[in-house]
Amino acid sequence: MQTPLAFLNDAKRITVFAGHYGSGKTNAAINYALALRDFHDQVMIADLDIVNPYFRTKDGAKVLEKKGIRLISSPFANSNVDTPALPPDTYAILDNKEAYGVLDVGGDDRGALALGRYVPSLLKEQNYEMLLVINRFRPLTQNAEDTEEIVREIEQAAGLSFTGIVHNSNLGYETTAADVLHSIPYAEDVSKRLQLPIRMTTVSEHLCGELTNQIENLLPMTIYVQQSWEHGV
Amino acid sequence: MSEKVLVKGNEALAKAAIAAGCRHYFGYPITPQTEVAAYMSREMPKVDGVFLQAESEIAAINMVIGVASTGKRVMTSSSSPGISLKSEGLSYLAGCDLPALVVNVQRGGPGLGSIQPSQADYFHATRGAGHGDFHMIVLAPNSVQEMYSLTFKGFELADKYRMTAMLLADGTMGQMMEPVSLDVGEVTKVEKPWALTGTKGARKPNIVNSLFLVADELEKYNFERYKKYEIVEQNETLYEEYRMEDAEYVIAAFGVASRVSKNAIDEARAKGIKVGMIRPITLWPFPKAPFAKAAETAKAFVSVELSMGQMIEDVQLATKCKRPVLLCNRVGGMIPTTNDVLAAIDKAVEVGGAE
Structure with a gap:
């Protein structure tokens, strides 16, 4: 068995998380940044989500701070100002070549538009990875064909192509190990169709024990963007 | 399915x-x-x-x-x-x-x-x-x-x-x-x-x-x-009852407030307080009947709302003000916490139990 998370040794300097909105980008990005911190001294994460004012990386701010990860987010995030503002210090990630950076991009093509202004820097440095977060249980990305449609829109808006996949199929708090296992053929279909490798599979921490010998490059997820009313249905 | x-x-x-x-x-x-x-x-x-x-x-x-x-x-x-x-x-x-x-x-x-x-x-x-x-x-x-x-x-x-x-x-x-x-x-x-x-x-x-x-x-x-x-x-009146069988204290809540309240009810029950909830699913027509019935036996009501107290008026009308109706609320975009609701239940016990 491989050392868990060993794949993070080969992380590119900058990792971009993008995908269909609601695919789980923010939670994946936060958990990835936290895991990355165990391998590298300087880790920063930037919240570039200009689309969704309700759930943003800033919600996980305390956890990140505690682990010494710098969070770069819009001064208006989680305030009542409904302004699609990008954090001005995102360039700190691009300019500080010693640091490992995570960019959490908003959903769909509209969210990806915000990435555009950083693309010249990313292309110049080349040391980046742009990851597509996918969830088979989202209604508009239930098969490879539909997923590709959204992928092409995102790539066009961002002006950057994906280099890998984060498989994050889940049904929220109802997710079982079987749900994840049954979604593997979907992830493989997407991988084949888009000619992109599956870089990691993200699963809720409590399912990791069951899945660790069955799936490569597993990243355990703790949900940091969660509210008090999530249960009690 | x-x-x-x-x-x-x-x-x-x-x-x-x-x-x-x-x-x-x-x-x-x-x-x-x-x-x-x-x-x-x-x-x-x-x-x-x-x-x-x-x-x-x-x-x-x-x-x-x-x-x-x-x-x-x-x-x-x-x-x-x-x-x-x-x-x-x-x-x-x-x-x-x-x-x-x-x-x-x-x-x-x-x-x-x-x-x-x-x-x-x-x-x-x-x-x-x-x-x-x-x-x-x-x-x-x-x-x-x-x-x-x-x-x-x-x-x-x-x-x-x-x-x-x-x-x-x-x-x-x-x-x-x-x-x-x-x-x-x-x-x-x-x-x-x-x-x-x-x-x-x-x-x-x-x-x-x-x-x-x-x-x-x-x-x-x-x-x-x-x-x-x-x-x-x-x-067409629709509502849901939660742990109402023997409830002495009754929460009225709909939408997100009912979810927070459900968690609070479970915690209060664990402490031995007999509390339940009537959740209106149709706000008009308002489910008057279950509230009227509850008013026969309940000691007090609590309306949990994300407003300055609006549904509370329908609860008062449906119960014909037979029992005290307290308000537990947050506004402006805030959501009552489980603790907010628990505190309101304690207050209801104080007010309702005294009568």
């Missing part, structure tokens, strides 16, 4: 509308319900439907009136400030006895307010949606599953009674993601002989109108409409 999907509340209601046979959506974007329009703009063309971003909320509701006149299923959606703009149209829909579905994903108010969740449009939805005497059927979901099922039901009820059905959600319901089963019943085919479909020279023209200058004629329509409302009250 089909496999579940993970969806946002706003997407769920949009999906349900399409499943219910709605092929006409008119709207204008506003947080926190913009995903409805985003979803419709992508999906309506795939089912030969119409998505139209109107130039304003007022334009959108008037387009709804137009399509409703033809007997087609039609909807618009907005959030609190936008719903205020639609008020005139809501009155006209009622005056014309037209079926339509209107969604309000509430945010903090008054004025432009905040973009965070609120329930402060309860009075608007149940009492003052516009000028004149009228009611809408008001449905209050408390999960993404109900965002789906109650939207579907709203279309059915609207057609059945030629009324406007309003889905009264809040920002959390619109934004939260939960697993949902997309199974729904069959769409009921309702004959609409009143609809403006073209006479083809074969029948007398239909007229859809809310202007009646002869006073006793207008009076007659009002009386008839309120007879219909009585039938709706008798047949």
Whole structure:
């Protein structure tokens, strides 16, 4: 068995998380940044989500701070100002070549538009990875064909192509190990169709024990963007 | 049963509308319900439907009136400030006895307010949606599953009674993601002989109108409409009871407030306090009967709301003020916490137990 998370040794300097909105980008990005911190001294994460004012990386701010990860987010995030503002210090990630950076991009093509202004820097440095977060249980990305449609829109808006996949199929708090296992053929279909490798599979921490010998490059997820009313249905 | 999907509340209601046979959506974007329009703009063309971003909320509701006149299923959606703009149209829909579905994903108010969740449009939805005497059927979901099922039901009820059905959600319901089963019943085919479909020279023209200058004629329509409302009250009231079997203290809560309350009830029960909940699912018609019954034995009531206390008036009316009714509330976009509700339960024990 491989050392868990060993794949993070080969992380590119900058990792971009993008995908269909609601695919789980923010939670994946936060958990990835936290895991990355165990391998590298300087880790920063930037919240570039200009689309969704309700759930943003800033919600996980305390956890990140505690682990010494710098969070770069819009001064208006989680305030009542409904302004699609990008954090001005995102360039700190691009300019500080010693640091490992995570960019959490908003959903769909509209969210990806915000990435555009950083693309010249990313292309110049080349040391980046742009990851597509996918969830088979989202209604508009239930098969490879539909997923590709959204992928092409995102790539066009961002002006950057994906280099890998984060498989994050889940049904929220109802997710079982079987749900994840049954979604593997979907992830493989997407991988084949888009000619992109599956870089990691993200699963809720409590399912990791069951899945660790069955799936490569597993990243355990703790949900940091969660509210008090999530249960009690 | 089909496999579940993970969806946002706003997407769920949009999906349900399409499943219910709605092929006409008119709207204008506003947080926190913009995903409805985003979803419709992508999906309506795939089912030969119409998505139209109107130039304003007022334009959108008037387009709804137009399509409703033809007997087609039609909807618009907005959030609190936008719903205020639609008020005139809501009155006209009622005056014309037209079926339509209107969604309000509430945010903090008054004025432009905040973009965070609120329930402060309860009075608007149940009492003052516009000028004149009228009611809408008001449905209050408390999960993404109900965002789906109650939207579907709203279309059915609207057609059945030629009324406007309003889905009264809040920002959390619109934004939260939960697993949902997309199974729904069959769409009921309702004959609409009143609809403006073209006479083809074969029948007398239909007229859809809310202007009646002869006073006793207008009076007659009002009386008839309120007879219909009585039938709706008798047949369509929906509510859910939680741990009410032996409840001495009763929480009244709907939407997101009911979810927080459920957690608080479980904690209070663990401490030995006999507390339960009546969750109105239709806010109009309000479930008066279970509250009246509870007032016979309960010691006190607590209304948990994201408003300055609006539903509390219906609880007081339904219980005829037999027992004290306390208010537990947060406003402006804040949500009561489990501890807020527990503190209110303690207060109810103090007030109710003393009498």
